[in-house]
Amino acid sequence: MTVATPLASATTSGVGNISRRRSVVWLGLVPFAAYVLLFLAIPAVLAVGSGFFDSTGKFTLANLAAFANPQILQHFWNSIWIAAVTAIAGSVIGAVVCFALLGTKSDGFLRTTVDSASSVLAQFGGVMLAFAFIATIGAQGIITKWLISIGLVQNVFNNFDGKGVLLYQVVGLLIPYLYFQVPLMVLTFMPAMEGLKSTWAEANATLGGTRGTFWLRIGMPILAPAFFGSLILLFANSFSSYATAAALISSQAVITPLDIKQQLTSETVVGVSNTAGVLALGMVIVMIVLMTGYSALQRRASRWQR
Amino acid sequence: MISSNATAELIDPAAVAATTPSPGPIRVSRARFAAEPSNLTRRVILIVVGVVFLVPILAMIEFSLRVGQPVKNVQTYGFAHYLAVFDPANNQAYANLFQGIANSLGICAITVAIVLVLLLPTMIFVELKFPRLRRVLEFICIIPITIPSIVLVVGFVPVYSVVAQIVGSYPWTMAFAVGIIVLPYAYRPIAANLAAVEVVVLSEAGRSLGAGWGQVLLRVILPNLRRGILASCFITVAVVLGEYTIASFLSQNTFQTALLLVQHTDPYVAVIFAVLALVFAFVLLLLIGRLGSLRRGGTRLSRRSA
Numbered sequence: 104m105t106v107a108t109p110l111a112s113a114t115t116s117g118v119g120n121i122s123r124r125r126s127v128v129w130l131g132l133v134p135f136a137a138y139v140l141l142f143l144a145i146p147a148v149l150a151v152g153s154g155f156f157d158s159t160g161k162f163t164l165a166n167l168a169a170f171a172n173p174q175i176l177q178h179f180w181n182s183i184w185i186a187a188v189t190a191i192a193g194s195v196i197g198a199v200v201c202f203a204l205l206g207t208k209s210d211g212f213l214r215t216t217v218d219s220a221s222s223v224l225a226q227f228g229g230v231m232l233a234f235a236f237i238a239t240i241g242a243q244g245i246i247t248k249w250l251i252s253i254g255l256v257q258n259v260f261n262n263f264d265g266k267g268v269l270l271y272q273v274v275g276l277l278i279p280y281l282y283f284q285v286p287l288m289v290l291t292f293m294p295a296m297e298g299l300k301s302t303w304a305e306a307n308a309t310l311g312g313t314r315g316t317f318w319l320r321i322g323m324p325i326l327a328p329a330f331f332g333s334l335i336l337l338f339a340n341s342f343s344s345y346a347t348a349a350a351l352i353s354s355q356a357v358i359t360p361l362d363i364k365q366q367l368t369s370e371t372v373v374g375v376s377n378t379a380g381v382l383a384l385g386m387v388i389v390m391i392v393l394m395t396g397y398s399a400l401q402r403r404a405s406r407w408q409r
Numbered sequence: 410m411i412s413s414n415a416t417a418e419l420i421d422p423a424a425v426a427a428t429t430p431s432p433g434p435i436r437v438s439r440a441r442f443a444a445e446p447s448n449l450t451r452r453v454i455l456i457v458v459g460v461v462f463l464v465p466i467l468a469m470i471e472f473s474l475r476v477g478q479p480v481k482n483v484q485t486y487g488f489a490h491y492l493a494v495f496d497p498a499n500n501q502a503y504a505n506l507f508q509g510i511a512n513s514l515g516i517c518a519i520t521v522a523i524v525l526v527l528l529l530p531t532m533i534f535v536e537l538k539f540p541r542l543r544r545v546l547e548f549i550c551i552i553p554i555t556i557p558s559i560v561l562v563v564g565f566v567p568v569y570s571v572v573a574q575i576v577g578s579y580p581w582t583m584a585f586a587v588g589i590i591v592l593p594y595a596y597r598p599i600a601a602n603l604a605a606v607e608v609v610v611l612s613e614a615g616r617s618l619g620a621g622w623g624q625v626l627l628r629v630i631l632p633n634l635r636r637g638i639l640a641s642c643f644i645t646v647a648v649v650l651g652e653y654t655i656a657s658f659l660s661q662n663t664f665q666t667a668l669l670l671v672q673h674t675d676p677y678v679a680v681i682f683a684v685l686a687l688v689f690a691f692v693l694l695l696l697i698g699r700l701g702s703l704r705r706g707g708t709r710l711s712r713r714s715a
Contacts, residue, residue: 200455227650349669379563
């Protein structure tokens with residue numbers, strides 16, 4: 104008893120001390136939390152929420168009428184089909200590149216070069232990629248000029264569909280977009296590709312399978328969730344990209360991000376205020392659907408990546 | 410489960426070949442059954458894709474070397490446009506571009522500071538004191554990828570009208586918005602490094618040897634994390650230099666917005682700087698790749714602190 108009492112008091116005071124220190128320790132999280140609140144949470148809520156308020160600050164659903172505007176719908180559709188085409192083509196080409204890289208040393212010269220080049224093109228290109236394609240297939244581009252020099256004065260690049268330079272049309276966006284989609288696929292799909300165990304190929308071989316049966320029966324089914332996950336990521340990437348399109352097509356809006364730019368600088372849709380907010384809401388809804396699908400696929404894909 | 414990695418290594422033919430003496434003439438061609446492509450297939454794929462991806466970059470370089478209009482279909486080349494950039498007579502014309510570069514570098518510095526002062530301590534802190542919050546922190550840092558920056562920008566505009574009232578409208582204030590965009594990129598290298606180093610054990614060891622928290626942080630934890638920290642700083646710099654969306658919406662003059670402006674008056678100079686920026690980002694990321702491969706040389710504790 105005589106021993107227990109001081110011990111008990113010691114522990115209780117110890118607990119008190121710890122809990123007090125714990126509450127002080129929590130303060131360490133405050134700066135980052137405040138930063139994220141001010142510059143991520145508030146802007147995100149403002150962006151999505153502003154569509155629900157009219158110009159006088161009253162709550163309204165009337166702004167959603169923007170989605171009845173045929174022009175806005177057309178641009179939304181443009182955004183979606185460009186994203187879909189470049190995501191599908193980009194993920195197939197990217198997967199083939201990953202296949203070609205399979206078995207190379209991950210810290211070798213080839214892989215580090217491909218990785219860095221992919222990161223640059225996939226994540227930081229934007230405006231600069233637009234310049235690259237102006238220099239390649241623009242009106243004065245090297246390929247355009249070469250086609251003219253071999254006699255094709257009116258060719259697919261400088262007069263597409265009778266509407267002038269291909270690069271400045273909606274369809275023309277496909278080419279520069281693919282230029283950052285394929286590298287993104289290489290970056291996101293390569294880890295899954297590397298998750299294929301050589302033992303599986305050997306098991307396949309001992310059972311009499313060829314490389315064809317390996318890919319058809321083992322490789323592709325295992326990689327399918329990761330592939331479709333990456334495809335969704337590519338779709339999202341293309342859907343939300345802005346810089347390349349803004350650098351190429353400055354005169355009129357043809358896709359939703361350009362619409363947002365136009366709406367923020369001037370209110371042009373009659374009778375609808377805060378259209379930018381409504382468009383942002385539309386984009387966020389698409390992204391939420393995409394990301395839900397992505398995380399579901401990612402869960403399936405991670406089964407094989409241990 | 411635990412040994413899946415080890416068995417893979419044991420059965421891996423390359424590893425076997427390295428440890429056991431060559432079994433003589435019984436050599437099964439590995440390419441026959443392995444999942445990897447044959448050397449020929451690999452080369453064909455990589456060369457075709459590589460050439461297609463090099464063309465726009467080469468076209469930019471070709472474009473920047475053009476001098477004057479072609480005479481009788483013969484284009485003359487030279488470094489005239491490169492020299493013009495540094496010609497004092499053109500200072501006025503390119504002042505905006507150089508101002509934009511200076512602004513971007515300033516924003517780079519502040520964004521890196523945000524990563525080092527806000528993100529890094531929080532990550533270490535969560536690892537040491539609140540391991541349960543690790544998932545929450547990861548989730549927060551991934552959010553900016555799923556919200557398109559064009560959407561965030563709709564929210565940044567009202568936030569920055571408040572910021573401008575408080576501190577004024579300066580380019581450097583943009584760093585706080587860019588810091589959010591950078592979060593996913595900056596988070597990953599540090600998180601990977603944290604996962605590879607036993608931070609808790611190291612800090613407890615340091616503490617039990619009599620070091621204070623400051624000493625543990627500065628002389629034990631940070632030296633062990635320097636690769637991750639360096640990688641995330643590099644990638645932050647690359648993202649900031651390539652950032653266009655936020656700058657254009659907040660009407661700030663940065664490298665990318667200035668590039669787009671100068672492109673209308675002097676496309677050659679715009680292309681020259683675009684090539685230089687792409688190469689610069691490529692080198693930065695290549696360095697990150699080298700840092701990563703050095704790490705595989707063995708997880709050693711910092712020698713200096715030992």
